[in-house]
Amino acid sequence: MSEHITEIVVFTLLFLLVSAMGFVAARWRAPKDMAHLDEWGLGGRSFGGWVTWFLIGGDLYTAYTFVAVPALIFGAGAAGFFAVPYTVVIYPLFFLILIRLWSVSHRHGFVTPADFVRTRFDSPLLALLIAITGIVATMPYIALQLVGIEAVLKTMGVTGDSALARHAPIIVAFAILAAYTYQSGLRAPALIAFVKDTLIYIVILVAVLYLPYKLGGWGSIFDDAAAKFQASPAPNDGLTLNANNQLQYVTLALGSALALFLYPHSITGVLASKNRNVIKRNMSALPAYSLLLGLIALLGYMAISAGVKPLPGATQGSVDSNTVVPLLFDQQFPSWFAGVAFAAIGIGALVPAAIMSIAAANLFTRNIYKEYIRKDATHAQEAGVAKIASLVVKVGAVAFIIFLDPQFSIDLQLIGGIIILQTAPAVAIGLYTRWLHRGGLIAGWAAGMGLGLWMLYQIPNAATKRAHFGGSAFPLEKFGFDTPKTIYVGFVAVALNLLVAVVVTLILRAMKTPEGVDGTEPDDYFADEGDPRLEQARQTPDTLASST
């Protein structure tokens, strides 16, 4: 531990700095009245271009991403690079779809996607399903942020023999995080994101300029990786894709992009911005993070070239591949700079964890508490409940990590991405058309969930010797096709979801089942800040659907 003392000191100082910022954030852009969910849970819906850029960037590119993506590249090569097409595809989708959600939410005061679904389809049940899906998908994602911190702590030698001693630093970190999120709401991660992202950009720029110089240039880094994959017995690794994993690569990239913008925390980040132009401009500015992520992914190859050996995992004989990037930094950087890099990852975990817990708390408050427990809740009561819910969510996430194998969180996160995708027909398509019947959407959701979970259960993992939940690449031969190709589970599940939704819609319509009343107007979907709404283009959602 003593050899890491400089790293630990730098890490702790930076951590304390952002904690102080988290508490001060309550007074930043001081709200008129913090006892309102719009203030606590959406930062007053007032964030301009820069704040939004840091907030959404800090939100989408989590510590886990920074640790897990290079770990994937380290292990499998090209297949792990899906993170780049994934984050290219995401922004045009935001641009086209989420902007409409911003407008309609701005008009109607929606805080969550389930609020929108409830009003659009006049169905509290569908809204409840969307809310529960969101909460369940978000919980393990928060837990995974802790896995990111833990990888760093492990590398610095901060471990103990008992489970409690090993987890003490994480418990302390999360207690501080919970306290300032409770007090400052979304303003805390928004302010901390400035520090986090600045640190990450510095660390990565230094890493991609300095490390190739030390390791003999990019060409030799890639050649070292190619040599490693050549020697390994695994069939699907390599510097490029092979015939069997291209379909998986593409469907995973597209499916992950669709899932990401449905996650409650991304929607919270978008709804907090003050107008449409802020969002649209950010869609051109946020790809800076994608470039960063692409470079971070390549750290996995640098680790191969530098001969990094991952630390042992939680169970005997396994390795924790998430430690490759921290180890690379520890090995190659002077210790004070490694400390800065570790702090960047550690703080990088706090920003998304805070936003995710706020998003989950918003869902609980709006779509469960206000809908089913206390219909006449005041704004102050809503804010109060959300604050407590955010605490509960964080305690739950810490419990996940302490009492369960971290692998379990990773499995759940895998499932989370697939189940959140099942809200796509209601939320994303619902923003364009109301053609799908609420009953059809519910049936589609159930079918997609069922198929997705079944497929995940069927996937073994040879590397970890597990029979179920071994990954998200489903072998097509299990469907009876004679091929070694694989496909992303979420993609198949959401396709079935949509199919069922369409068929059931046709049946219900033929039976003349009531469809409920649409609480939104067509022009709500492009309302903007300060828009006088004096004249409106009349477009029915149905004509929109038929022309696309």
Place this chain on the structure above:
Amino acid sequence: MSTPRSDRSPWNWLLVIPIVLPLITPLYNFDSPRLWGFPAFYWLQLSFILVGVATTSTVYRMTRRPPSPSASSSSSSSSSSSSEASDE
């Protein structure tokens, strides 16, 4: 304020490019030519990020509405006039 009350625009079709391009693996699944030591697989996909930036900023510029003078949000959602044509 006589801007069309719609977010439809033919410019939006440009956004199909950065959605579809990264999903066509035969376009970039090669090792050579290398650029600064990067295999084509990597530098081509990183360059798609720039395609994404170029298209979203073009569409943003072309569909931008002038900022409105009053900064407060309006909650009136009456739908009186009906003849405004969408631009598609």
